[in-house]
Amino acid sequence: MPDTLTHPTVTAVTLDLTINGRRQRVQADPGARLLDVLRDGLMLTGAKEGCGAGECGTCSVFVDGKLIKSCLMPAAKAQGAEVETVEGLARTGDLTAVQKAFHKTGASQCGYCIPGMVMAATATLRDNPDADIEEIKERMGGNICRCTGYSKIFEAVEIARDVIAGRLPHTALDPEAVGNSFIGHNTRRLDAPSKVTGRLRYAGDMVMPGMLHMQVLRSPHAHAKIVSIDTTEAEAYPGVHCVLTCDDVPGEDGFGVFVEDQPVMARDKVRHVGEAVAAVAADSVRTAREAMALIRVEYDELPGLFDPEDALKSGAPVIHDYAADNVVKHIPVRKGDIAAGFSAADVILEESFSTQQVEHAYLEPEAGLAYVDHDGVVTVVSPSQNITHHRHMLSHIIAKPINKVRFIMSPVGGGFGGKEDMIYQGMLALAAMKTRRPVKLVFTREESFVASAKRHPSRTRCRMGLTKAGRITAVEFEMLSDGGAYGMSSEGVMRKAAILSCGPYEIENLKVDTKVVYTNNTPSGAFRTFGGMQAQFATESMMDMAAERLGMDPFEIRRVNMMRAGSLTHTQQKLASAAIDRVLDAAEGASGWEKGAPSVRGESRGDLDGPGTRRPCTLGARVRETATDRFRP
Amino acid sequence: MLYCDTYLQPATLREALELLRVAPEGSRVVAGATDLLPWARDGRGGDVQVPHLIDITRVDGFSGWRLEGERVRLNAGTVYQEFLEDPDLVRLLPNMPQCAAWFADDQIRRQATLIGNIVNASPAGDGLPPMLTLNATIEVARLDGDRVQTRSVPVEAFVTGPGRTLLQPGEIATAVTCDAVEGYGGSFQKVGLRRSLVISAVCCAALVKTDAKGRLVEDARLALGGVGPRPIRLRDIEEMLRGKELTRDLIAKVSLLPARHVASRSRVEYRRAVVQGFVGSAIEDALAALCVCGTHSTAKEAVDA
Numbered sequence: 001m002p003d004t005l006t007h008p009t010v011t012a013v014t015l016d017l018t019i020n021g022r023r024q025r026v027q028a029d030p031g032a033r034l035l036d037v038l039r040d041g042l043m044l045t046g047a048k049e050g051c052g053a054g055e056c057g058t059c060s061v062f063v064d065g066k067l068i069k070s071c072l073m074p075a076a077k078a079q080g081a082e083v084e085t086v087e088g089l090a091r092t093g094d095l096t097a098v099q100k101a102f103h104k105t106g107a108s109q110c111g112y113c114i115p116g117m118v119m120a121a122t123a124t125l126r127d128n129p130d131a132d133i134e135e136i137k138e139r140m141g142g143n144i145c146r147c148t149g150y151s152k153i154f155e156a157v158e159i160a161r162d163v164i165a166g167r168l169p170h171t172a173l174d175p176e177a178v179g180n181s182f183i184g185h186n187t188r189r190l191d192a193p194s195k196v197t198g199r200l201r202y203a204g205d206m207v208m209p210g211m212l213h214m215q216v217l218r219s220p221h222a223h224a225k226i227v228s229i230d231t232t233e234a235e236a237y238p239g240v241h242c243v244l245t246c247d248d249v250p251g252e253d254g255f256g257v258f259v260e261d262q263p264v265m266a267r268d269k270v271r272h273v274g275e276a277v278a279a280v281a282a283d284s285v286r287t288a289r290e291a292m293a294l295i296r297v298e299y300d301e302l303p304g305l306f307d308p309e310d311a312l313k314s315g316a317p318v319i320h321d322y323a324a325d326n327v328v329k330h331i332p333v334r335k336g337d338i339a340a341g342f343s344a345a346d347v348i349l350e351e352s353f354s355t356q357q358v359e360h361a362y363l364e365p366e367a368g369l370a371y372v373d374h375d376g377v378v379t380v381v382s383p384s385q386n387i388t389h390h391r392h393m394l395s396h397i398i399a400k401p402i403n404k405v406r407f408i409m410s411p412v413g414g415g416f417g418g419k420e421d422m423i424y425q426g427m428l429a430l431a432a433m434k435t436r437r438p439v440k441l442v443f444t445r446e447e448s449f450v451a452s453a454k455r456h457p458s459r460t461r462c463r464m465g466l467t468k469a470g471r472i473t474a475v476e477f478e479m480l481s482d483g484g485a486y487g488m489s490s491e492g493v494m495r496k497a498a499i500l501s502c503g504p505y506e507i508e509n510l511k512v513d514t515k516v517v518y519t520n521n522t523p524s525g526a527f528r529t530f531g532g533m534q535a536q537f538a539t540e541s542m543m544d545m546a547a548e549r550l551g552m553d554p555f556e557i558r559r560v561n562m563m564r565a566g567s568l569t570h571t572q573q574k575l576a577s578a579a580i581d582r583v584l585d586a587a588e589g590a591s592g593w594e595k596g597a598p599s600v601r602g603e604s605r606g607d608l609d610g611p612g613t614r615r616p617c618t619l620g621a622r623v624r625e626t627a628t629d630r631f632r633p
Numbered sequence: 634m635l636y637c638d639t640y641l642q643p644a645t646l647r648e649a650l651e652l653l654r655v656a657p658e659g660s661r662v663v664a665g666a667t668d669l670l671p672w673a674r675d676g677r678g679g680d681v682q683v684p685h686l687i688d689i690t691r692v693d694g695f696s697g698w699r700l701e702g703e704r705v706r707l708n709a710g711t712v713y714q715e716f717l718e719d720p721d722l723v724r725l726l727p728n729m730p731q732c733a734a735w736f737a738d739d740q741i742r743r744q745a746t747l748i749g750n751i752v753n754a755s756p757a758g759d760g761l762p763p764m765l766t767l768n769a770t771i772e773v774a775r776l777d778g779d780r781v782q783t784r785s786v787p788v789e790a791f792v793t794g795p796g797r798t799l800l801q802p803g804e805i806a807t808a809v810t811c812d813a814v815e816g817y818g819g820s821f822q823k824v825g826l827r828r829s830l831v832i833s834a835v836c837c838a839a840l841v842k843t844d845a846k847g848r849l850v851e852d853a854r855l856a857l858g859g860v861g862p863r864p865i866r867l868r869d870i871e872e873m874l875r876g877k878e879l880t881r882d883l884i885a886k887v888s889l890l891p892a893r894h895v896a897s898r899s900r901v902e903y904r905r906a907v908v909q910g911f912v913g914s915a916i917e918d919a920l921a922a923l924c925v926c927g928t929h930s931t932a933k934e935a936v937d938a
Contacts, residue, residue, distance in 0.1 A: 010638055031637030031683070033670060053671040054741055055830055066743045072667045073744065076640035077688055123739070141829030142738025289634060289680055446675040619828055622717060623730040 020088030045205035046086035046198020057143030067123035086198035101160035109147035111195030112413030204367035208438035215288035219270035222520035224299040233294040239287035251399030258491035264426035271485035274450030333512035341474025341509030345465025358455035364413020370428035371438035417526030453525025458534035484523035497531030635673035660685035665744035713742035728819030761864040762838035762856035767811035818923030839915035861896035
């Protein structure tokens with residue numbers, strides 16, 4: 001029995017359950033959740049913990065035939081029940097129609113939501129084998145996916161429904177022929193069977209004999225000096241194997257994608273709420289949490305910076321000593337002569353844009369397992385999106401040669417850039433070295449929110465000069481981004497924002513400045529498009545406003561300015577080819593855009609509500625059906 | 634994390650009340666328990682120690698419902714999914730199916746009880762506005778010496794504020810009784826950040842009954858949630874509608890009234906705008922629900938005219 005379940009001070013309850021058709025007797029803490037019993041007690045790790053609060057559906061299982069969220073159910077509540085997990089669906093090895101359909105359509109990407117999705121789809125079709133698409137969507141509304149946009153999942157459920165009902169032949173579940181080329185064909189993912197069955201083990205699903213559990217004490221302050229950390233009581237707490245602080249770092253402490261400005265655990269001061277200050281490795285998660293509560297940290301609060309504009313003011317608090325001006329990176333791009341460009345313009349538009357902080361919210365919270373192997377190699381298993389770089393950084397942090405450091409990339413249950421930063425692997429490695437035991441850490445959803453990097457909040461001021469014909473003569477583009485407390489991927493994000501700033505348009509005269517500064521907000525880092533989205537939001541909005549001002553069709557003004565083969569990019573690279581013309585044609589055709597200046601809005605537009613337009617979201621597919629059935633003559 | 638020393642599943646109400654009487658301070662009574670574990674997390678309750686959890690879902694007599702004259706008695710074990718799936722409940726409580734469809738998701742609705750939703754008394758509790766329109770009362774039981782005593786309180790009075798009710802220590806809520814309103818059209822409006830699993834920013838429940846010709850309003854009942862510390866019944870509007878012929882003008886006129894009830898601590902202007910639209914939509918959707926049966930087609934047409 002793993003040691004996560006039963007705490008020494010409580011009396012375990014004995015649960016008699018029928019799990020996937022087999023009678024099982026398990027001991028559990030009276031406060032344990034059904035999810036804990038399944039995962040830790042019975043090693044059925046197909047049910048995942050994406051949020052622990054009933055919001056995501058990665059933990060869905062059947063209890064007495066009803067699909068429920070096992071993170072919300074006290075295990076004792078299920079006493080005597082029949083439980084069916086995702087592992088129970090394809091018990092004989094052959095995938096069910098639902099699982100095959102998920103495989104067929106490519107519904108599984110990162111796969112972390114997929115066991116729950118397969119369960120929700122199965123429940124939907126068991127409850128109503130004829131559910132239409134609206135009812136399918138409604139019944140599966142409790143399960144979240146962050147990769148697919150749901151289309152492939154719904155497509156799979158409809159195929160499975162029709163195969164089960166006999167409206168489609170079983171061959172509808174077979175892979176499509178790819179002929180001589182994979183390009184342009186639907187090819188099945190090799191890893192899908194492991195995901196649709198729940199067999200794939202993510203880092204949080206892994207266990208090793210003698211494994212300890214880590215919990216991390218995090219800063220309640222945005223900016224504060226650490227006066228002292230007293231770990232005496234925590235060290236002495238029964239079941240604790242080690243307590244870590246920055247003093248345990250044997251080598252050169254510091255990691256980051258571009259600038260290694262972040263200590264493994266806060267050193268001398270904390271720079272954002274949620275920053276790791278100390279960590280405990282103990283026999284169980286509960287013991288680790290109880291010990292963590294005994295660590296005494298004395299803080300001396302410092303004035304904080306929460307607005308990037310304030311960070312640039314003279315006399316602003318300094319967050320990192322090496323950057324007295326709080327600037328992480330400034331990327332300037334210059335091309336042509338903007339003064340001449342603006343003087344040649346017939347109209348000049350100027351506007352400001354802002355975008356907000358965004359969390360990646362991958363379904364798999366950060367998790368890792370570290371151990372020191374028989375050859376003394378410090379090994380970290382985690383869903384890192386950058387293991388080679390992490391390995392090099394960890395080598396200097398733990399003062400070991402690179403051949404004594406190993407990173408194993410576990411399946412990434414969604415990353416989107418958010419798992420590029422080595423925010424916890426260092427602590428795990430140190431704990432494994434100190435205890436000589438395997439050590440596991442699994443973030444809670446809340447911890448993932450406070451500790452992981454976010455999309456850079458940005459403010460952009462854009463000035464654009466155009467001729468009456470819509471040709472852009474000059475652009476001045478300034479972006480200020482909030483980098484938060486640490487550098488992480490900020491430099492790269494600013495480079496990308498600068499390179500992509502003015503869009504796929506050939507502009508002879510431009511002045512671009514992207515700048516990112518330190519604040520005491522949650523650090524910003526890599527996130528899909530890596531700065532491109534923030535820049536495009538400004539530039540494409542400017543294009544639409546320019547079209548409206550000039551009375552031009554928005555597709556047309558883009559065609560006037562688009563890059564072509566032979567164009568010089570903003571950074572003056574000559575393009576051998578360009579595809580924006582075809583992109584515009586495709587978008588115009590697909591959208592059914594009513595030609596003309598974008599000055600007519602609302603109900604009088606002819607291109608609203610056309611074929612293929614998504615209906616507004618609503619619920620009640622079953623309510624309407626019930627009402628209709630009830631009064632049907 | 635949730636720490637609990639003893640998980641109890643009493644088989645009778647008396648046993649449950651006795652367990653509650655001797656339970657150490659901080660113990661809790663749970664039914665579906667779907668609000669318990671999200672509470673025991675960082676940012677809310679944190680790591681919480683609940684000495685005894687008394688799970689009442691296996692108490693004899695707590696499952697099911699029955700018709701008692703003009704009232705429906707919903708026992709404490711009644712879960713939200715029943716309002717969506719039991720055709721008799723759909724008929725008798727016509728605004729509850731829509732409420733259930735918007736409540737959490739299909740999985741949570743199979744565990745979450747109506748009575749737990751009422752006892753939690755969230756200002757945004759989805760079940761509260763429709764219960765107000767159904768003139769619901771909640772029955773609570775306690776031990777008086779060795780005797781089980783019950784008392785009933787209207788739900789409207791029972792909920793006194795955010796998380797606050799008239800439930801006394803030692804009491805367990807045992808049933809909700811509400812009007813059986815077959816023949817009424819029912820509707821439920823809700824807005825939040827997404828469709829499933831969302832806390833209402835505003836919700837609104839309506840029940841409308843017209844005369845046989847579908848022209849005059851015989852009875853209209855409206856209630857709002859999410860706009861203040863507790864749900865409110867809109868009796869002023871109900872009075873204005875009763876006996877009247879429904880027109881767009883009348884609906885537009887009454888829709889303006891409830892904005893003044895918005896007493897939320899945040900997004901007040903947004904909620905006022907939503908409330909205005911919701912009152913109109915709630916009345917129209919309730920009429921539309923009546924029209925489905927084909928006998929009241931004129932009411933909706935009159936509004937649309």
